[in-house]
Amino acid sequence: MVRLTRRSLLAQGAALAALPRPAFSMLGQTNAHIIDMGNAAYFDRDRARPDLDATDGCTRDNHDFYETLARSGVDTVIRYYSDQNNANLNCKNVTRRERDMLHDHGLSLAIVYQFEGRKKNRFTGDRGSRDAQFCLERARVIGQPEGSTLYFGVDSDAQLNTDQGVLDYFRAVNRVLGNRFDIGIYAAGARCRLIQNAGLASRFWVPEAPAWAGTHAYLNSGDWHLFQNKTNINLNSVTDGHGQPIHIDTNIVNPDQTTTIGAFNRDGSIRTYDRQRLTAIADARYWVNGDKATVHRSPGDPEVAHICVARTVHVTGIYGEWAEVDIDEDGLPEGYTRLDGLTPLRQMPKWRRSSCKLMDI
Structure with a gap:
C-alpha cells in the first residue's frame, strides 16, 4: 500500500x-461518511477468549480512534447484532456501552444482524423467526429506537441458499418485527431484487462483491440505497496509528433513492443527510x-x-x-x-x- x-x-x-x-x-468534501465495523475499537479485546461475553474484555474505549473518525467527516457507524462472538471478532455484538460511546463522539448508529451468513441452507422461515426475536432482545438491551432500520445480512452468493428459503426468512422476520422497525437487507444484487419485488424490505444494501449474482444489474438499475464500496481498510490515515489493528468498510448512499439509511442519534431520532452532499460523494x-x-x-x-x-x-x-x-x-x-x-x-x-x-x- x-x-x-x-x-x-x-x-x-x-x-x-x-x-x-x-x-x-x-x-x-466528498469523503465517505458512513462506515461499518465488524468489531468495536477497544484496547482490551481478548482475541484468545472468544467465549467471553461482549462486555468482558471490551471495556477500554479507544477514544482517539472515534475522535479521528469524527474529524475525518464520518458521521455514521454501522455495527452488528450477532448470536455470538468469535476468535476474530470477540467484540462483534454492539453493546449499550458502545452505543453511548459512539453518540458521545457525535456519531449515529445503524444496525445489521449477521451470523453464519455464508452457511449453506441457513436461511429458512424458522431461522428468520429466531433471528428476529434475537434482534428484538438486542434492540431492547442497547435501546435501539423503533422506526430505525434493522438490516439482515444474507452474506453469500446465490448458490448457498435457495430463493424460497430467503423469501421464507424475510416473511418470518416481517411477522416477528411487525411495524416496529424498518427492515433492510444486506445482500447480492439478485437477492436485493428478490426481496424488493416481494415487498419484504424497504432498504437495500449491496456488498463489495462485484462477482455475486445480479450485483452488476442491480447497481446499474439505481434501485439500491447503500453500497459497501470498500472493505477491510486497515492502513489508511483514519485507521492506522491507534495502538491496535482496526478494520473498517466504507459505504456510499444512493442520493437518487434516499437521504437516510435508518441510523439513529442519541435522542432516538433518525439521522438524515444532505442530498447535495450525498450527490457530491456519489459523483x-x-x-x-x-x-x-x-x-x-x-x-x-x-x-x-x-x-x-x-x-x-x-x-x-x-x-x-x-x-x-x-x-x-x-x-x-x-x-x-x-x-x-x-x-x-x-x-x-x-x-x-x-x-x-x-x-x-
Whole structure:
C-alpha cells in the first residue's frame, strides 16, 4: 500500500502545477461518511477468549480512534447484532456501552444482524423467526429506537441458499418485527431484487462483491440505497496509528433513492443527510472499467499501486487525461490514473476474471 509523506505530497503538488486546470477538485468534501465495523475499537479485546461475553474484555474505549473518525467527516457507524462472538471478532455484538460511546463522539448508529451468513441452507422461515426475536432482545438491551432500520445480512452468493428459503426468512422476520422497525437487507444484487419485488424490505444494501449474482444489474438499475464500496481498510490515515489493528468498510448512499439509511442519534431520532452532499460523494466515485487501473505518484512515473476491474476509486480531481485518486477512502490522494480507464458510479462495468490481484488497503 502506498503511503503519503511530506516529500511525496510536495512532489505531487509540483506535478499538479504542470497539468491543465482541474475540471473539479473535491478533496475534503466528498469523503465517505458512513462506515461499518465488524468489531468495536477497544484496547482490551481478548482475541484468545472468544467465549467471553461482549462486555468482558471490551471495556477500554479507544477514544482517539472515534475522535479521528469524527474529524475525518464520518458521521455514521454501522455495527452488528450477532448470536455470538468469535476468535476474530470477540467484540462483534454492539453493546449499550458502545452505543453511548459512539453518540458521545457525535456519531449515529445503524444496525445489521449477521451470523453464519455464508452457511449453506441457513436461511429458512424458522431461522428468520429466531433471528428476529434475537434482534428484538438486542434492540431492547442497547435501546435501539423503533422506526430505525434493522438490516439482515444474507452474506453469500446465490448458490448457498435457495430463493424460497430467503423469501421464507424475510416473511418470518416481517411477522416477528411487525411495524416496529424498518427492515433492510444486506445482500447480492439478485437477492436485493428478490426481496424488493416481494415487498419484504424497504432498504437495500449491496456488498463489495462485484462477482455475486445480479450485483452488476442491480447497481446499474439505481434501485439500491447503500453500497459497501470498500472493505477491510486497515492502513489508511483514519485507521492506522491507534495502538491496535482496526478494520473498517466504507459505504456510499444512493442520493437518487434516499437521504437516510435508518441510523439513529442519541435522542432516538433518525439521522438524515444532505442530498447535495450525498450527490457530491456519489459523483466522486468511479469504477475501474479495464482489467487493472495503474496508479502513478505523478503522471508518467512508475506504478505505485493498482485497482482491479469493477472496484471503485475516489476521484479527487481531474487534470486533462488524468484523474487524481484516493484508493483507500481516507480523502488523501495516492496518485494519478488514466481517466479513460474509469467510468462513473452509475455505470458499473461487468466483473470478469483477470490477472489483477486485490491489494491490501
